[in-house]
Amino acid sequence: MICFERVRYLREKKELTQKMVAGIIHVDKSTYAAWERGRDLFPLKRLIQIANYYQVSLDYLTSQSNEENYPNRKEQINPILLQKRLLIIRKEHGYTQEKLALELNTTHSAISAYENGHLIIPLILLYQLSCKFNISIDWILGMSEQKKLDRISVSV
Secondary structure, three states: OOOOHHHHHHHHHOOOOHHHHHHHOOOOHHHHHHHHOOOOOOOHHHHHHHHHHHOOOHHHHOOOOOOOOOOOOOOOOOHHHHHHHHHHHHHHOOOOHHHHHHHHOOOHHHHHHHHOOOOOOOHHHHHHHHHHHOEOHHHHOOOOOOOEOOOOOOOO
């Protein structure tokens, strides 16, 4: 499961309430509270807004890395790089779309749709790819050139 302790940590560090952050990203306070508490999963779009607000990487927010931000990190997904990088990851590790779908508990058609740019891959699948192959979520999305993660002593 994805850990969002750092989302709360950053909010409290800036002395913001959940209602204030909810307003910043244009959602209801109860919706935001459920995300922050881990009852529901942040949609990728909203987590990117939070990362941009706090000027940190998605890897940092999801406790995939202690590195708060990457040099020249972009604030938006690069759909063309996302498609290419999903294909690169799969091929570098010798996976077919079917095999990767099975590993990620999704469908072959979903993997195909992500690689062809018909759908944006959801956060949970990005997280699984990141964990499985030790690859940055920000890199997969084309938001950073930092590919590999430094997983040494990840903490809040």
